[in-house]
Structures are given as C-alpha cells and as structure tokens.
C-alpha cells in the first residue's frame with residue numbers, strides 16, 4: 001500500500017528501490033518518479049493472471065515515457081509459489097502479452113519470484129547488477 005523507499009545492498013552495489021503503489025488511484029503519481037531511473041521493476045501477480053491485459057495497457061503507457069528511455073526492465077512474476085502450471089510457458093505468455101520482443105530501447109528480463117519464499121529475488125537482483133555493470137563497463 002502506498003509508497004516506500006528501500007536501500008538494498010547487493011554485491012558491491014547500493015540499490016535504491018522506490019516502491020510505487022500499483023492501485024488505480026496511485027497510477028497518476030508514477031510519472032513523478034521517473035527521473036534518473038536506471039531500472040524499472042514491473043511486478044505481476046502470478047495468482048491473478050486475468051489482470052495481465054490491464055497490466056499490459058499500463059505498461060505500454062509507462063514505456064512511452066521519454067525519461068525511461070534506455071533504462072533496464074525487469075518483470076518480476078511474483079507469488080510464483082501459488083502458480084501450479086508450467087513456469088516456462090507462463091514466462092513465454094508474459095513476454096508475448098507485454099510485447100517484450102518488440103521492445104528496442106530497454107534491456108529486459110522476466111523472472112519468476114516469490115516475496116514469501118524468496119525464490120527468484122536473488123536472480124532478479126543479479127540481473128540488475130550485471131546489466132548495470134555491462135552498461136557502465138564496471139568489472
């Protein structure tokens with residue numbers, strides 16, 4: 001609910017996360033938070049897949065934002081411990097629905113995760129720091 005800011009230390013990086021609420025009433029505020037963004041982390045609820053179409057529409061609007069050009073894009077498919085189907089197929093479905101194969105201005109990745117069990121979170125953070133290191137030639 002609402003907004004929160006967290007500093008997460010991962011490898012040699014200090015990652016500042018701005019968690020911006022996803023409720024309809026808060027969406028107009030998102031656009032105040034795009035300056036100097038290196039990565040956008042888009043969280044999808046794997047237990048609520050009927051909302052994917054809505055997610056796709058909002059995602060499209062956000063990606064049109066000039067200030068986000070070139071930022072990395074991590075899609076976390078959260079609550080994955082509740083999903084009983086095939087995860088690989090789910091990821092393919094999300095890539096299709098979000099039109100990620102047509103995205104040209106962003107490095108992107110889709111990672112299944114669970115905020116409850118911690119599964120996938122490390123993988124997502126590793127991807128962020130690897131991409132950042134590649135972009136800025138950090139060894």
Ligand SMILES: Nc1nc2c(ncn2[C@@H]2O[C@H](COP(=O)(O)OP(=O)(O)OP(=O)(O)O)[C@@H](O)[C@H]2O)c(=O)[nH]1
Nearest residue numbers: 001002020021022023078079080082113114115116
């Ligand atoms: N089973 C399960 N529940 C989760 C997981 N992550 C979050 N939840 C639950 O989902 C509910 C919503 O979590 P929030 O963190 O408030 O979700 P949010 O998307 O940030 O909500 P907004 O701030 O309104 O955008 C809470 O009841 C959480 O406990 C997860 O990985 N698995």
